[in-house]
Amino acid sequence: MKLSNVIISRLSIYVRLLSELEERRKETVSSAELAELTGFGDAQIRKDLNLLGQLGISGTGYDVKHLQKVLSRVLGLDRQWKVALVGVGNLGSALLAYPGFKQQGFNIIAVFDNDLRKIGKNWEGIVVQDVGELVNAVRSAKIRIGIIAVPASEAQRVAASLLKAGVECILNFAPLRIKLPKEINLRNVDLTMELENFSCFLTNKSRRE
Amino acid sequence: MKLSNVIISRLSIYVRLLSELEERRKETVSSAELAELTGFGDAQIRKDLNLLGQLGISGTGYDVKHLQKVLSRVLGLDRQWKVALVGVGNLGSALLAYPGFKQQGFNIIAVFDNDLRKIGKNWEGIVVQDVGELVNAVRSAKIRIGIIAVPASEAQRVAASLLKAGVECILNFAPLRIKLPKEINLRNVDLTMELENFSCFLTNKSRRE
């Protein structure tokens, strides 16, 4: 079963919505209701869910509890994941303190920086290690997910270390395109790019008016 | 000229790459070189750039300086944008301290929170205002871009206030799908979703092996 990124993104949204519905003791939910809640089309929701098996009941909808269980399993949320974070600047610290990660089973268990003032310090309960120790530390802890929250100038080097350490997935916050072999699952969160989308939108909007 | 989001994202990448090339005193660049640097196809790059006019010179490539100027204008990077930030928790503080925004002309000039301990305090040079003042403050400052960095439970309400205040673009960091009229340019940065993509990837990968 090969799920594309856009589908996985929607599954993430469904699973969150479902836990909400479950809390509200809702037993079943129809694709039309999910469409209303998410803003996606109802057919799309049925298509997405149908990829995971025949989960729906005609005339009734989907069983909230069951669907949530299936989605959680498919997304790998029924287990714990170890994560390495590189860079404890403003953004890195914020990520480390973000409670949402642990809630979903993502545990940042190793943190690295190259700033001597930070190395050895306790940061949200984790001791910051020298980035020079990254390869060994990440490899021996068998960490498969890495987060890059360092300045752009260092990001490519950090990525190379993570690769060497055997990491399979990298979330990059540095505003540049890292080059990595394509078997690595690389995702970029580029905040400036998001704002540039807005400025482009507003610029062209005004031009039209 | 209607540019889709994927295209705007690529234009953002090009413009950054070009400023790098300009610093290195590179005069011209070909679509093949840009393809090598970005990982996109060369035809795609030519298609993207061609949307902005006939900017290339056959047999030579694109003039770095000129192309950069055109891209900056299209993306609206040749002017200043006022931004409102709602929520000064871990993430909000990190965004406020992030130097990349100001560099690109995005100035966070108003900050809001509902925490009495934060209201009135100076945060990176800006006084935090009560979220109750948001509508008036944002409207009178004519701010068109808003960033939501509050917990999920409050995000929809904050979005409604921003809408009321006349904001046209909203960047949402809360892990839920906000409902807004479609003329608002809403973009979501969902960190948990990114990690869920990884856990899904790793789960299915292991299953295959």
Next chain:
DNA sequence: GTATGTGAAGTAATTCACAGCT
């Protein structure tokens, strides 16, 4: 010769619309 601009072909994602199940 080298690199652009661009129709045509190919691929992916979404929406439509309805047969068939409960």
Next chain:
DNA sequence: AGCTGTGAATTACTTCACATAC
């Protein structure tokens, strides 16, 4: 009656391939 599952149609995005321009 109500809602799913799904081929068919549509739309969006990407890649190919080559005539054209420098």
